[in-house]
Amino acid sequence: MTCNVFINFDGNCRAAVTFYASVFKLQLPDFMTYGSAPDGANPQDAERILYATLPIAGGNMMFSDCLSGFPHNIGNNIAVVIGLDDKEEITRIYNELSEDGAIHMPLGQTFFSELFAMVTDKFGITWQISRNS
Numbered sequence: 290m291t292c293n294v295f296i297n298f299d300g301n302c303r304a305a306v307t308f309y310a311s312v313f314k315l316q317l318p319d320f321m322t323y324g325s326a327p328d329g330a331n332p333q334d335a336e337r338i339l340y341a342t343l344p345i346a347g348g349n350m351m352f353s354d355c356l357s358g359f360p361h362n363i364g365n366n367i368a369v370v371i372g373l374d375d376k377e378e379i380t381r382i383y384n385e386l387s388e389d390g391a392i393h394m395p396l397g398q399t400f401f402s403e404l405f406a407m408v409t410d411k412f413g414i415t416w417q418i419s420r421n422s
Contacts, residue, residue: 291372295351295417299361302338302354313345323356327400333357340401368407368415376420379404383418386410 298305303320310317324335337354344350351370355361373379383396389411396406396418404420 291348291370291421293349293351293370293372295353295368295370297353297355297361297366297368298338300337300354302341302352306338306341306343306352309343309345309350313343315343315345318342323354331357365413365415368417370417370419372419372421374421376404379406379418379420383408386416386418 296305306320307317309315318341320338321340322335323330323337323339326339329335330337330339334354334356337356339353341352342349343352355366371382373382380396383406387406387408387410391409392406393409393415394405394407396404399405402419404418406418407415408418409415
């Protein structure tokens with residue numbers, strides 16, 4: 290099992306990641322934009338960052354811009370990311386975190402993971418649960 294952090298920005302992800310890479314003396318990562326995703330994106334979001342990652346302090350910090358119109362609030366724009374191999378354990382954790390919480394993406398297959406879900410638990414913490422590849 291792995292545990293990482295995912296931070297969302299409102300259009301300034303590239304600048305933030307460039308800053309963090311400089312602070313931690315890391316090479317700039319590849320930036321995947323919404324426009325380069327298999328499903329494409331609305332023209333207004335095409336250049337926004339869908340995904341970038343930096344290896345910081347033994348973990349992976351992951352970064353993304355929110356889609357236009359998605360509520361972005363500084364302070365609750367961070368998600369805990371859990372990576373697991375066991376499908377049954379993924380399902381159990383998803384079900385328990387979802388109880389009395391909010392499901393943002395139901396557990397299912399995506400272009401980047403065989404199983405993925407995003408929920409906010411009853412305490413207001415957002416979790417991304419993914420099957421390790």
